[in-house]
Amino acid sequence: RGKGDRGKGGLRFAAVAPNREDRLVVPDGYESAVVVRWGDPVLPGAPEFDYENQTAEAQAEQFGYNCDYVQFFPLGANRGLLWVNHEYSDEALMFRGYTDGNAATEEQIRIALAAHGGSVVEIERVDRTGRWKLVTRGRRRYNRRITAQTPMRFTGPAAGSDLLKTAADPRGVTVLGMLNNCAGGTTPWGTVLTAEENFNQYFVLGSGAPEDQKAALKRYGIDTASTTPGGRRFDRVEERFDLSKHPHEANRFGWIVEIDPFDPDSIPVKRTALGRFAHEAATTAVARDGRVVAYMGDDSRFEYIYKFVSKKHYIPGNDWHNRTLLDEGTLYVAKLTGDSPAAEVDGSGKLPADGAFDGSGEWIPLVSGNVSHVPGMTAAEVLVFTRLAADKVGATKMDRPEDVERNPVTGAVYVALTNNSNRAPAQADEANPRAYNKHGHVLEIVEHRNDAAAKTFTWSLPLVCGDPADASTYFAGFDKTRVSPISCPDNLAFDRDGNLWISTDGNALGSNDGLFVMPVTGSERGHLRQFLTVPLGAEACGPMITDDQRSVFVAVQHPGEIDGASPETPKSHWPDGGTSQPRPSVAVAWHSRGQKIGS
Numbered sequence: 001r002g003k004g005d006r007g008k009g010g011l012r013f014a015a016v017a018p019n020r021e022d023r024l025v026v027p028d029g030y031e032s033a034v035v036v037r038w039g040d041p042v043l044p045g046a047p048e049f050d051y052e053n054q055t056a057e058a059q060a061e062q063f064g065y066n067c068d069y070v071q072f073f074p075l076g077a078n079r080g081l082l083w084v085n086h087e088y089s090d091e092a093l094m095f096r097g098y099t100d101g102n103a104a105t106e107e108q109i110r111i112a113l114a115a116h117g118g119s120v121v122e123i124e125r126v127d128r129t130g131r132w133k134l135v136t137r138g139r140r141r142y143n144r145r146i147t148a149q150t151p152m153r154f155t156g157p158a159a160g161s162d163l164l165k166t167a168a169d170p171r172g173v174t175v176l177g178m179l180n181n182c183a184g185g186t187t188p189w190g191t192v193l194t195a196e197e198n199f200n201q202y203f204v205l206g207s208g209a210p211e212d213q214k215a216a217l218k219r220y221g222i223d224t225a226s227t228t229p230g231g232r233r234f235d236r237v238e239e240r241f242d243l244s245k246h247p248h249e250a251n252r253f254g255w256i257v258e259i260d261p262f263d264p265d266s267i268p269v270k271r272t273a274l275g276r277f278a279h280e281a282a283t284t285a286v287a288r289d290g291r292v293v294a295y296m297g298d299d300s301r302f303e304y305i306y307k308f309v310s311k312k313h314y315i316p317g318n319d320w321h322n323r324t325l326l327d328e329g330t331l332y333v334a335k336l337t338g339d340s341p342a343a344e345v346d347g348s349g350k351l352p353a354d355g356a357f358d359g360s361g362e363w364i365p366l367v368s369g370n371v372s373h374v375p376g377m378t379a380a381e382v383l384v385f386t387r388l389a390a391d392k393v394g395a396t397k398m399d400r401p402e403d404v405e406r407n408p409v410t411g412a413v414y415v416a417l418t419n420n421s422n423r424a425p426a427q428a429d430e431a432n433p434r435a436y437n438k439h440g441h442v443l444e445i446v447e448h449r450n451d452a453a454a455k456t457f458t459w460s461l462p463l464v465c466g467d468p469a470d471a472s473t474y475f476a477g478f479d480k481t482r483v484s485p486i487s488c489p490d491n492l493a494f495d496r497d498g499n500l501w502i503s504t505d506g507n508a509l510g511s512n513d514g515l516f517v518m519p520v521t522g523s524e525r526g527h528l529r530q531f532l533t534v535p536l537g538a539e540a541c542g543p544m545i546t547d548d549q550r551s552v553f554v555a556v557q558h559p560g561e562i563d564g565a566s567p568e569t570p571k572s573h574w575p576d577g578g579t580s581q582p583r584p585s586v587a588v589a590w591h592s593r594g595q596k597i598g599s
């Protein structure tokens, strides 16, 4: 690899143009293929997908719906495991004739419960290329399905607290299933961290909200005024989803869940020390002194960015010890302060006189182990009602913090802020500088001394998204005539060269969502280019670039999810084509001649 190559981040592909095609579009010189689709058999002996004859029993053994976070764990050069989140079910696209949860059959509700969670699937390389496919023969001993009914346990300071106790679990230490697992991360000891996000949408308040829970439920997006049961009506098959009967059940969702992809018999663990909110992701780093840090976003409008710092140190190879690290430590929330006069930040997105949206920040401690730092709240309350705690300490309300990733080359930390239609001009600040932020932006955090455990940091916005012709966009000062339009950044990833990969959800510019890449250092900083687009109605999740940089996995979530789309009138037929129903699927793209992704 030449020097000039390094300066450009090694990126030479010609950008994919915005489009409305019902297929995966990759740059010239690249190919793509589907790896695993909704309904493909995961467990040995599972039935083949049969759209017209779905059962809950089959779904619990098949790949779930709406694939989101993707992680790849190599098993040698030509085999590996994929971990995939299944965020949510879209019944209108899953079932013919579906109207709503009240009219759904109980079997449809059970299928939806089984379509949530996650999958572990073993994959193998095809013909020494960057292409991978499902292993469909032989032992497949790692393959696993986790659903909304899989037994899990709680650990950490809030485990066993009254706030987690229910009739089914009077000790507050076990729970069935995980819900709305969006993005995620990995640990240095090789496990997955998967993030429960919008869990609020699964609960009903049959005979009214419990009075003492109302404020907390409201702060977590559960409409306490409405007792008309709507949504998926999981409560029709599992009473625990009715909070008027089981008021603490909602407290048992909204956590970071740790799962060992190599042990299909292991019990997933909800780590309460990492707090409870609409968790988007958890990205770990090892601090200078060996403590483990997890960065996390809370994806709702005006929510916060958090980080957890373990008390004890990571010991390479000591698995038993390392698996206790996320149970004890300090949970912090971010406060960001701009360095330009407030009068120069008017909500228009115009750069301040110093030429940058930037400033300094601090990590405010909320709770350390069993010690609360928030007046009037116990440690358990801070962990279960983390949003309420963060409200009290003056944290900075952000434009929907989604994925967080750390640059493996520089150590800088990046946060996708997807959009915020509700921010009024008077609420603009230097870290969230556009009112009614339709297209979102990306935040760069540089920790003090580049130490992940630091208590202070500096920050800037290298990317303010939108059509580059729009004066309120910013591409780190790069020539805007040479960049791709981008809207609603959601998931982030780095390749080994330190290029930032960004996938989008909800492109407000009107074309399909996709995957982009942008160098963040050198003269190419800000040179954003679109690498692929996903089919109609889909968002692009994952993404995951393998360590050998020959493959990029992308989860194509909710193809065909367009207003008015149904099995009768699908707006997408991806990936099976013809008149088929769309199927959320993980795809892989690779360079035809085996060059690294982005070449």
Ligand code: FEO
Binding pocket: 087, 182, 183, 197, 280, 299, 402, 490
């Ligand atoms: Fe599930 Fe925040 O995206």
Ligand code: CA
Binding pocket: 338, 339, 340, 352, 354, 355, 356, 357, 358, 359, 430
């Ligand atoms: Ca500034």
Ligand code: CA
Binding pocket: 182, 183, 280, 402, 490, 491, 505
């Ligand atoms: Ca997301």
Ligand code: CA
Binding pocket: 402, 418, 490, 505
């Ligand atoms: Ca999103």
